[in-house]
Amino acid sequence: MPAPSSAAAGDSLPFVYRIFFFLIEPISALVGAYFAHFRQSTYLNLTHAESTPSPIPLGTTIAMSQLANLYLFFAINEALVLRSTSDLRVWKTVLFCLLIGDLGHLYTVRELGLPIYWSVSKWNAIDWGNIPFVYLGAAMRIAFIADFTGFQVNGPETWLEFHKNEFQPKPFGDYDVDIKVECCGVCGSDVHTISGGWGEQQFPLAVGHEIVGKAIRVGPKVTLIKKGERVGVGAQSYSCLDCRQCKNNNEAYCRQQLDTYGAVWPDTGIVSQGGYSSHVRTHEHWVFPIPEALPSTAAAPMLCAGLTAYSPLVRNGCGPGKKVGIVGLGGIGHFGLLFAKALGAEVWVISRSHAKEADALKLGADGFLATADKGWNEPHVMTFDLILNTASSFEGFDIDAYLSLLDIHAKFVSVGLPEGDGIKIRNQTFLSNGCFIGTSHIGSRRESIDMLQLAADKGIKPWVEECAISDKNLAETLTKLHNNNVRYRFCMIGYEDEFGA
Numbered sequence: 242m243p244a245p246s247s248a249a250a251g252d253s254l255p256f257v258y259r260i261f262f263f264l265i266e267p268i269s270a271l272v273g274a275y276f277a278h279f280r281q282s283t284y285l286n287l288t289h290a291e292s293t294p295s296p297i298p299l300g301t302t303i304a305m306s307q308l309a310n311l312y313l314f315f316a317i318n319e320a321l322v323l324r325s326t327s328d329l330r331v332w333k334t335v336l337f338c339l340l341i342g343d344l345g346h347l348y349t350v351r352e353l354g355l356p357i358y359w360s361v362s363k364w365n366a367i368d369w370g371n372i373p374f375v376y377l378g379a380a381m382r383i384a385f386i387a388d389f390t391g392f393q394v395n396g397p398e399t400w401l402e403f404h405k406n407e408f409q410p411k412p413f414g415d416y417d418v419d420i421k422v423e424c425c426g427v428c429g430s431d432v433h434t435i436s437g438g439w440g441e442q443q444f445p446l447a448v449g450h451e452i453v454g455k456a457i458r459v460g461p462k463v464t465l466i467k468k469g470e471r472v473g474v475g476a477q478s479y480s481c482l483d484c485r486q487c488k489n490n491n492e493a494y495c496r497q498q499l500d501t502y503g504a505v506w507p508d509t510g511i512v513s514q515g516g517y518s519s520h521v522r523t524h525e526h527w528v529f530p531i532p533e534a535l536p537s538t539a540a541a542p543m544l545c546a547g548l549t550a551y552s553p554l555v556r557n558g559c560g561p562g563k564k565v566g567i568v569g570l571g572g573i574g575h576f577g578l579l580f581a582k583a584l585g586a587e588v589w590v591i592s593r594s595h596a597k598e599a600d601a602l603k604l605g606a607d608g609f610l611a612t613a614d615k616g617w618n619e620p621h622v623m624t625f626d627l628i629l630n631t632a633s634s635f636e637g638f639d640i641d642a643y644l645s646l647l648d649i650h651a652k653f654v655s656v657g658l659p660e661g662d663g664i665k666i667r668n669q670t671f672l673s674n675g676c677f678i679g680t681s682h683i684g685s686r687r688e689s690i691d692m693l694q695l696a697a698d699k700g701i702k703p704w705v706e707e708c709a710i711s712d713k714n715l716a717e718t719l720t721k722l723h724n725n726n727v728r729y730r731f732c733m734i735g736y737e738d739e740f741g742a
């Protein structure tokens with residue numbers, strides 16, 4: 242297995258470099274600033290006795306202040322380099338301030354005359370060494386970062402306010418693929434994350450993890466993806482690829498797994514940003530070629546919603562002769578129905594009301610149960626082989642009624658991740674049928690590829706509502722999803738119009 246890219250050796254800062262920028266330079270900057278501002282004559286006598294004019298003219302003071310400011314500025318700047326801030330505005334400000342600082346230098350040259358200015362500043366070798374470094378560093382950062390722009394949210398209080406910001410992706414590793422995003426599905430997890438329902442998150446954050454686009458740059462060791470290929474990325478973007486789980490097609494359960502958005506990349510502190518962005522950068526293992534037969538907007542929602550349904554279905558024996566229940570006809574639920582049918586099972590949708598009954602039947606359901614009906618479970622008690630629960634909330638959730646549907650030792654697998662503290666369950670609940678309950682987390686690379694192929698082979702057509710990406714449309718779309726007003730997945734499109742070709 243290839244080594245993980247996030248720890249790419251070339252990207253982490255050598256120890257000596259860290260000591261220099263974190264310790265030596267800030268201390269020398271502070272000492273320099275103190276003397277330059279408050280002890281100017283001592284400073285000049287100490288360092289440059291012969292050329293010190295007496296009394297010190299105004300221009301020298303300005304020069305000293307300028308140098309002091311630059312010292313301080315470099316220290317702050319380099320601290321920011323090390324923290325690899327993801328906010329491009331910082332870098333633009335750095336460059337702007339440097340330019341202003343240098344205008345000050347030019348003014349000082351005019352005041353002092355070049356010879357004195359030169360002799361005052363020439364012992365500041367560190368200064369001269371720094372200037373090209375900082376200019377070049379900041380300019381390069383802007384040049385490289387500027388390609389990545391996304392709609393970010395600043396926090397849960399303003400979770401429907403999307404700001405179009407430039408940001409810095411993780412450093413490009415040998416196994417990485419840069420993808421120019423073409424479209425991105427809108428997942429229930431996006432709402433949980435930015436609205437604060439899942440607790441604290443990293444902000445500013447661009448969510449979106451059902452991404453399809455074009456591979457525009459591949460790392461030198463990439464073998465799984467070709468440049469120019471149409472590819473997809475789902476909810477996961479990293480795992481160690483070396484542990485027991487990773488080696489057994491269970492990389493979604495790797496203890497080092499990282500999410501496509503909101504995860505902090507090890508070593509760099511950079512927060513991963515999702516697909517409501519112009520580009521994403523992903524390790525090849527989590528980039529999947531999209532079969533030609535699948536339109537991009539059909540494939541995108543499969544990468545999280547589809548896979549989250551597909552994996553537990555195939556792992557728990559969904560197939561011909563099995564009676565399978567799907568709780569919740571939302572994004573994941575409708576894929577549960579489509580894939581369970583494609584795998585050959587008898588499929589029943591279990592929704593809260595009859596509002597989605599006609600749709601469920603159109604999508605291919607063999608039967609429909611509405612939990613609002615009195616005694617809705619009675620005719621089906623102990624007849625189901627498997628139930629996939631996709632409910633995104635526990636409001637009024639009667640687990641006993643759902644479990645009563647299962648045959649002996651049959652399974653109730655929940656993929657929904659409701660907010661709050663969860664629900665209570667007693668051993669007695671399982672006694673009548675000895676059923677098992679469990680969960681499932683997205684799926685593996687193998688399953689992603691198999692699922693996409695199955696969808697292509699069987700001509701599976703998810704119900705997707707397309708919507709042009711913009712701050713306003715994202716707010717509207719996420720509100721609709723939050724209010725259960727979607728049939729059955731939104732997919733943001735129009736990236737070229739918004740982010741450029």
Ligand SMILES: NC(=O)c1ccc[n+]([C@@H]2O[C@H](COP(=O)([O-])OP(=O)(O)OC[C@H]3O[C@@H](n4cnc5c(N)ncnc54)[C@H](OP(=O)(O)O)[C@@H]3O)[C@@H](O)[C@H]2O)c1
Nearest residue numbers: 429569570571572573592593632633634636657658682683
């Ligand atoms: N495990 C994973 O790996 C994974 C991956 C992605 C997402 N998720 C989670 O899965 C959940 C569903 O995501 P989604 O994108 O499919 O969301 P969604 O489109 O909003 O669908 C959720 C569906 O759950 C049903 N539901 C909501 N509240 C309910 C309640 N109190 N009781 C019973 N049913 C209820 C609704 O269906 P009806 O109207 O038919 O009742 C709703 O359409 C979210 O919590 C999401 O975070 C998990």
Ligand SMILES: [Zn+2]
Nearest residue numbers: 428430476545
């Ligand atoms: Zn998702």
Ligand SMILES: [Zn+2]
Nearest residue numbers: 481484487495
């Ligand atoms: Zn692992």
